[in-house]
Amino acid sequence: AGSYVNNLEYYDLNMGTIQGGAPLARLAIYKVFWRDAKGVYSCNGADFLSAIDDAIRDGVDILSASLGSGPATVAEVHAESILGIGSFHAVSHGISVVAGGGNNGPNSNTIVNTSPWLITVAASNDDTQIVTPLTLGNNKTILGQGLIKGKGRSGFAPLVFRLYNKVSEIPKDFMSIANEVKGKVVMLFSQTKADIFGYLIALNNTGVSAFIYAMPPLNGIEDFNQTFAVPIPFIAVDFEQGNQIVDYFINCKS
Numbered sequence: 379a380g381s382y383v384n385n386l387e388y389y390d391l392n393m394g395t396i397q398g399g400a401p402l403a404r405l406a407i408y409k410v411f412w413r414d415a416k417g418v419y420s421c422n423g424a425d426f427l428s429a430i431d432d433a434i435r436d437g438v439d440i441l442s443a444s445l446g447s448g449p450a451t452v453a454e455v456h457a458e459s460i461l462g463i464g465s466f467h468a469v470s471h472g473i474s475v476v477a478g479g480g481n482n483g484p485n486s487n488t489i490v491n492t493s494p495w496l497i498t499v500a501a502s503n504d505d506t507q508i509v510t511p512l513t514l515g516n517n518k519t520i521l522g523q524g525l526i527k528g529k530g531r532s533g534f535a536p537l538v539f540r541l542y543n544k545v546s547e548i549p550k551d552f553m554s555i556a557n558e559v560k561g562k563v564v565m566l567f568s569q570t571k572a573d574i575f576g577y578l579i580a581l582n583n584t585g586v587s588a589f590i591y592a593m594p595p596l597n598g599i600e601d602f603n604q605t606f607a608v609p610i611p612f613i614a615v616d617f618e619q620g621n622q623i624v625d626y627f628i629n630c631k632s
Contacts, residue, residue, distance in 0.1 A: 381401050382401055406438055410429050434467075441468055441476070445491075461477065469495045476497045476498075477496050477497070478498070478500065479499060512524075536561075538563065563590060564586050587611070589613070592619070
């Protein structure tokens, strides 16, 4: 649902007004995930079916069941397909059931929750990105996702470009190149997904001014909430934008 929230701030970043898809809706919430002795959360089939019964008894109109699972390996109505059985029971009582298509892909056989009586949804875009302009020395502006805290962070600084074909090639602590990156903007252009949070922590000890990360082609822009723990201005760009920055870097060098 999501009520209207005005003047929202996230780590001193002004996010404006945020609302959900149906701010006037009333919510009924049923807990089906529990943590075991090892701290792992899981959903027991009996708990899920019990929640379906409670929802039917409470007279809900729409049931959102965004529960993760692997690709379908059994028929929709099968003893092992708890969500399929439970959702069919709810739909037979006039409740629309909405479930997520999963987070895998774009390969074949990766979508989940495919029962024909379900409304299977997926997100093709995200409008909650923290867009931050990145201006190069030639006045070309690139819009990336920025995680920048505090004031007085604007201005120009020299750019240091690093290309790594393998994650194993990336320095673990960056202290070996501290003199090279101190007071500069470091751009990491990795062909494979890297531990950005770990690298930010390592770079924080080198005196670097800011960090730019060009995402690998298949990863896209991701969620970098944990990077707020590191006080380095950080901007993520997609692979095409990264190439534009590299072209600028090479032309300036030549």
